[in-house]
Amino acid sequence: MNTQFVSFTDAVSQPGENGEQDQILLDAYSNTVVNVAKKVSPSVVQIKVSGRNQNASRAPQPGRRPGSSRPGSNDGGSGSGFIISTDGYIITNNHVVAGASSLVVGLPDGRDFDATLIGRDPATDIAVIKIYADGLKAIRFADSKQVQVGQIAIAVGNPYGFQYSLTAGVVSALGRTLRSESGRLIDDVLQTDAALNPGNSGGPLVNSNGDVIGVNTAVILPAQGICFAVSSNLAALVAGKLIIEGRVRRGYLGIAGQLINLTERIKQYNQLSTRTGVLVASVEADGIAGNGELMQGDIIVEFNGHPIATVDDLHRHLTDDTIGRRIQLTILRENRQKGVIVIPGEMN
Structure with a gap:
């Protein structure tokens, strides 16, 4: 039996053409991530916590917190945060700073500053701290209502004390909920497969433009690539109330x-x-x-x-x-x- 192959294109594929096209696509993706890293990293800080008792905080459920870089320590640890104003306001997670007697913020340029707790909200796992420093670069919020499943999601933080580490993935799902420390549900949580580890808590989850779409909050330890972030709209709302009033009234x-x-x-x-x-x-x-x-x-x-x-x-x-x-x-x-x-x- 004679077999005939039918072509649906006039173009003749040359050896190596697909590989070159893949390389172009890879370069476009790589360039996006590289540019985001350059834009975002100067705004991401490491938060060093000390003087905290063992039961000072708990992360949202059913996830497990990626907050402390020293699991099991009863006096502190470290987490992440990001600068939201040039006068030193920083967003992080409540479970990163709860119960701490001392907070030290490490900047990407190597400077360390004592931080003041402005306010924290266990019901959404959001906290705001402040440092007094010059030359700070703030990061912008995106509208999390515009986030779509499948879009690029990039997490920047300090896992296990390795400063300013970046992981990339996609937004896996929208509209998730997490049980907070206070027993209330955190609504409009983003799910991502951008890897999070202890020390990532409080760091930003950003889009391909380098704008914040979420605050990295929790992971499910037995799972692979199931991580959660509080949406940027909720984080911005809560942060504003904490800065103005020092608390969120309910x-x-x-x-x-x-x-x-x-x-x-x-x-x-x-x-x-x-x-x-x-x-x-x-x-x-x-x-x-x-x-x-x-x-x-x-x-x-x-x-x-x-x-x-x-x-x-x-x-x-x-x-x-x-x-x-x-x-x-x-x-x-x-x-x-x-x-x-x-x-x-x-x-x-």
Whole structure:
């Protein structure tokens, strides 16, 4: 049988042509990473921590922190951060600096400076520190809402004390969540396969333009290439509040709540859109929150008209805007809907 090969192009492929094309593509990728390294590295710092007790901080779950470069040490370690203003403000992770009595920032030019803690937010694992130095180069934030799966992601930090190391990969997924030290969920977390190791925590995850798309936060140790970063939009918002107010204010209801499944009959009778709610296990009358209309056994299903299916939903709505305001909760009491008024206090 005669076999004929059909060509779908007029061009004749010459030996070595594909290799040359691959080399051009490789050079383009390499040039991108090299240029990012040159642009970003002057803004990335090493944070040396001392005087911290063993249980001072915990990283977000289910990841494991790449924060301390000396695992198991009970007096300190090191992590990463990046300069966000020429007057010395630096973003890092809360679990890098929590409980430390001394913070020293090492700059790429070899200078060391004592740092002051401006504020930290365990609920998002973001912290801001400040140094007083000249000749600082700030890094810019990108809009993390514009990030797409598959785009280049480059991490710069100080893993295991090896200063200003760079790893590159892609954005693997968007919209992940992590459980923070405070028990709240960190929303809009980026997943990347750019390798992170102990000491990378608090360093920037940047795009191909060298702008920050996330703050490297956690890894899953048994896995390969599953790393997480707090989105740049959330980090910038929290950092701004820490710089201006020294803290992030959040609402507090003074209750202990837990997830409860609703029967189909209860759901249909009350015309609910969710299959679960938040059972009020106890009410704490501590005077911080106005919760006198709530009773043990109530099931919260709406917050100011927004459906509530989990405790995390409730946390998301308890922002600083709700503190001191009259908020209507829709609850189920004896399986029937009822509206009650609460006044969230400020969480300590």
